[in-house]
Amino acid sequence: MAMTVVEKILARAAGLPSTKAGDVVEPQVHLAMSHENAALVINQFQEIFHGTGRTPTIWDPSRVAIIFDHRVPAESPKTATNQKKIREFVAANGITKFHDIRGDTGGICHQILPEYGYVRPGFVVVGTDSHTTSHGALGAFSFGIGATEMASVWSLGVAVNIEVPETIKVVVHGALPPSVGAKDLILHLIGVLTAQGANYKVLEFHGETIRRMSTSGRLAICNMSVEAGATSGIVPGDEETVRYLREEAGVTEPIVCVAPDPDARYVRTIEIDASVLMPQVACPHMVDNVKPIRDVLGTRVQQIVIGSCTNGRLDDLAVAADILRGKKVAAGTRMLVFPASGRIYAQALERGYVQDFMHAGAVVMNSGCGPCLGVHEGALGDNEVALSTTNRNFKGRMGNPKSEVYLCSPAVAAASAITGVITDPTAN
Amino acid sequence: MGKVLITLGNDISTDDIYPGRFMATVLPTETPQFAFFDRTEFNALLKSRAFPADSIIVGGENFGCGSSREQACSTLKGYDLTVVAKSIARIFLQNSINLGLKVVICPELAASEGDDLEITADAVRNKTTGKSYAQVQMPAARRGIMDAGGLIPYTRNRLMARR
């Protein structure tokens, strides 16, 4: 029977000849990722074993990844104590894919997983973070779950009662214009689909624009698929996937890509002509409130943020540094840069991007989630406006319900930093 | 039977239900204080616990969209609230079932604050207006977990059956 890529992956992981949308399956999990919310996972995990007379045992510690990123370095004694408990648990349970708060091997979970080659095409990946959809960029079926569900995965090694999702096929043609990138593409798509347009479904990406796109861009697209409600986004593994895993992640084992059947069944097909796309901005307070940049030009901005699991990668920083080099961040506007990982930070240093940012007046922070979720650094004042390369702009997302967040690409963020108002990077 | 405490619009996010800045608080018993924290009056009402048992929150489309934080479910479960919404985002729905938070999907529901709703197996009846609305049944895949009383007992049973 003809299958989509996710139907194939789930069939394999569940030991079945085939699956189709709507089937209920129990796939084996190849990688189970958590961040600081491992504190809650541990609590629920121990609860599962409570009263059974058995010692809480993780099914396969080598398949568990824990990355500290949401509040690093800790902002409060409570967080620090949670992190300490997790560290002790990691040591006691032999979890090797652990990334502590470090300048070399630390970073945001959705950058660490690809960077260290933890995700491969055909894998079933679960994570206690909604943006776990990111890892579909490497041809895996990767989705977010809650902490209790993760505790169940740690115990059983399978994801219980998974309904095989329907798939929407997204075909992107044409070359992206200069200064228009993956972020603009996914913002545009979310605007088309709406915030719940892909609820309970998978977005499977095709077309020569996607084939030519780097893994970094694919990560941004799959990352934000969840903002249209998608269970996951996925780019079927291809030459670029193998190149990335070999050259950048240092993977040496065999890599087997999984492709959908040509006659697979999709609930809907969406075609996008990338060549006519202009920079897109998601306006407060919903990610699907997407407008072409011309509708919001001139909006005054007090804080620019470049970073996050969406756009904190080396090519994102390169785009921004190219625009800012030799220029100054406007008075009355502050700019914060958060490289997505320690490795990216080091590369940005080597290439001079960090110096470009600092000379322009930006503050370059340690890698991590930073202001993206509003619990840590970079809070906004009342009535302030942020323009950010992150992925969510819900009311209060950056820590203050009386502020506003616009979402954009690194190019738009950098061009706007110089002027202090939302500015079109393609304009000159 | 329950009284509608509040009616909310579409796309109520987990940031709205449980703001990210309280995510360092993880234990289900400690999360209720932060429910709808930035809706100051509603948060105060919840904390006062001065509302009838079995009270209901009515949501629009895509209730619980956004992050996977389970606190957004435990914070409501702490007040024994039921969520009735036109549609519910995937992770929030799964988390609710896993934790035993009562959620009902009712696409056509019309209800206002203070209305009395009666929830039966397949419908929601608004006793104040006299109208009835069909429920969307929970996916069959979730029944096993619901019947076990949540994912923790479900997984515990599965583990014990293993040997």
Ligand code: SF4
């Ligand atoms: S950068 Fe933001 S969206 Fe990404 S994992 Fe961190 S908090 Fe979540």
